Amino acid sequence: MIELQDVSKKYPTGQIALYNVNLKLQKGEMAFLTGHSGAGKSTLLKLIALLDRPTQGKVLIDDFDISQLKRNQVANYRRSIGVIFQDHHLLSDRTIFDNVALPLMISGMRLPDIERRVHAALDKVNLMSKQNDYPMMLSAGEKQRVGIARAVVNKPSIILADEPTGNLDPGLASDIMQTFLQFNDLGATILIASHDQPLIERMGKRIISLQKVKSR
Amino acid sequence: MSTRQQATSPLRSRITQHKEAFSYSLAHLWQNPVSTWITLAAIAIALSLPAGLYILLGNLKTLTDDNREVPTISIYIKQNITEQQAQDRAELLSELKDIENVKLIKREDGLKHMKQISGVQDIIDTVGGNPLPHVLVVTPRMSMFGDSDIDLDELALRLKNYPEVDSVQMDTEWVQRLRAILNIAERVVLVVGFLLGLTVLLVVGNTIRLNIENRREEIEVSQLVGATTAYVRRPFLYGGIWYGLFGGILSLVIVHSSLLFMIAPVNRLAELYGSHYYVSGLGTFATLIILVCSSLLGLFGAWIAMAQHLRRQHAMQDR
Numbered sequence: 001m002i003e004l005q006d007v008s009k010k011y012p013t014g015q016i017a018l019y020n021v022n023l024k025l026q027k028g029e030m031a032f033l034t035g036h037s038g039a040g041k042s043t044l045l046k047l048i049a050l051l052d053r054p055t056q057g058k059v060l061i062d063d064f065d066i067s068q069l070k071r072n073q074v075a076n077y078r079r080s081i082g083v084i085f086q087d088h089h090l091l092s093d094r095t096i097f098d099n100v101a102l103p104l105m106i107s108g109m110r111l112p113d114i115e116r117r118v119h120a121a122l123d124k125v126n127l128m129s130k131q132n133d134y135p136m137m138l139s140a141g142e143k144q145r146v147g148i149a150r151a152v153v154n155k156p157s158i159i160l161a162d163e164p165t166g167n168l169d170p171g172l173a174s175d176i177m178q179t180f181l182q183f184n185d186l187g188a189t190i191l192i193a194s195h196d197q198p199l200i201e202r203m204g205k206r207i208i209s210l211q212k213v214k215s216r
Numbered sequence: 217m218s219t220r221q222q223a224t225s226p227l228r229s230r231i232t233q234h235k236e237a238f239s240y241s242l243a244h245l246w247q248n249p250v251s252t253w254i255t256l257a258a259i260a261i262a263l264s265l266p267a268g269l270y271i272l273l274g275n276l277k278t279l280t281d282d283n284r285e286v287p288t289i290s291i292y293i294k295q296n297i298t299e300q301q302a303q304d305r306a307e308l309l310s311e312l313k314d315i316e317n318v319k320l321i322k323r324e325d326g327l328k329h330m331k332q333i334s335g336v337q338d339i340i341d342t343v344g345g346n347p348l349p350h351v352l353v354v355t356p357r358m359s360m361f362g363d364s365d366i367d368l369d370e371l372a373l374r375l376k377n378y379p380e381v382d383s384v385q386m387d388t389e390w391v392q393r394l395r396a397i398l399n400i401a402e403r404v405v406l407v408v409g410f411l412l413g414l415t416v417l418l419v420v421g422n423t424i425r426l427n428i429e430n431r432r433e434e435i436e437v438s439q440l441v442g443a444t445t446a447y448v449r450r451p452f453l454y455g456g457i458w459y460g461l462f463g464g465i466l467s468l469v470i471v472h473s474s475l476l477f478m479i480a481p482v483n484r485l486a487e488l489y490g491s492h493y494y495v496s497g498l499g500t501f502a503t504l505i506i507l508v509c510s511s512l513l514g515l516f517g518a519w520i521a522m523a524q525h526l527r528r529q530h531a532m533q534d535r
Contacts (some may be wrong), residue, residue: 051440075439108233
């Protein structure tokens with residue numbers, strides 16, 4: 001379960017990204033985070049992924065306040081969640097296989113197990129044939145699917161996605177959402193930030209709307 | 217927090233990660249062979265100088281530590297003393313507690329030896345007969361030259377007082393001077409070694425710093441998907457060890473090649489002095505010390521570079 005209690009985030013520049021946000025996401029739930037540009041969607045995901053810390057309030061995962069985690073515990077936490085970034089964050093000098101295998105290598109998994117898991121993840125996103133290619137050889141949609149495969153290869157219980165369908169044509173965007181639905185069916189809690197209102201409305205899932213904080 | 221990750225034994229994970237970092241860092245070293253060779257050459261040259269000086273010092277020390285150079289005292293027996301009397305004195309002297317042994321060189325043996333030296337034959341023929349006295353070569357009881365347990369001057373004076381003795385000669389001053397110079401040289405080698413060790417540290421540190429810059433994206437993405445600081449640091453530390461170790465091996469190749477180049481003229485010079493002196497290289501222990509030290513310097517240089525990077529990164533995250 002993901003829970004945010006009175007969470008605020010203020011940057012050193014004085015800009016307030018989030019103000020007093022309260023949110024509860026049940027285990028196995030899939031929800032969309034929507035709002036205008038600058039409303040704080042990405043910031044909220046970053047706080048849950050511990051890529052940033054709130055200036056106020058608590059972020060609870062299964063009733064544990066992750067803001068209390070020390071720097072050396074953060075890595076363990078990040079391995080337990082899957083994050084999909086809008087700009088993919090793929091390593092250009094490694095093959096698709098190696099990119100997807102990265103979280104497993106970090107976990108210290110043995111090569112036969114890595115191969116099995118990576119093939120399963122690539123199969124789920126229909127990219128098995130591309131495993132020996134490099135990211136620059138793929139289309140934007142394919143890169144996004146590689147990002148999804150990398151996020152789910154560790155079988156995380158929580159998946160966070162920041163604009164996973166941004167810059168994709170409607171057909172591809174719909175395919176990617178179907179992929180998320182499949183993971184949700186397998187029990188993963190999924191929170192997706194998106195500004196594609198028509199697409200998320202079609203999904204029939206909970207929509208959480210964030211309002212841009214006015215300057216204070 | 218729950219996760220459906222498959223449980224992997226922590227020890228097995230750690231071993232797998234070390235294996236991965238080991239092979240990855242080794243492979244990465246040769247992805248850019250030109251810059252790697254330049255770095256290795258810089259390290260090797262920095263290590264070759266103290267190693268070469270160490271060999272030179274070791275060889276010069278052999279000269280002074282050698283048994284031939286232990287300060288033997290030559291006692292020249294008076295001309296009217298017979299061989300038997302000289303032999304008796306030798307036996308009496310060898311019983312003294314501060315004398316290791318006494319060797320009698322009979323005047324006839326002395327003459328034979330003199331005749332073997334080219335150019336001396338004619339002089340001996342001119343003099344006629346045997347002008348040489350019996351000589352007692354006394355070796356004082358001391359393990360090495362420079363031992364202060366025994367007062368050589370006092371011993372020489374005592375020996376001179378025996379009635380059979382004509383004169384006593386102790387020609388060891390040059391050894392003492394050379395030893396004093398070598399003591400200074402030993403310290404110079406230590407200072408040079410320290411400074412060049414520091415150079416290796418800086419060379420490796422700077423190379424690893426550039427590697428970190430080149431792989432910044434990889435580090436960041438790895439951290440985003442859960443890499444620990446240890447995981448990020450590990451391949452760079454192995455990289456530092458590789459630079460140090462291979463640089464050390466290359467320095468040994470340079471030092472021994474130079475030594476091979478020098479052996480022939482040194483041996484020729486030794487022959488001219490009638491010596492059987494041989495140039496010695498680095499022993500197994502010294503070789504191991506160089507390789508271990510260079511690897512440790514590489515590791516330490518990499519550690520410093522990585523620590524700086526992580527400190528900067530943490531400072532930015534805390535902002």
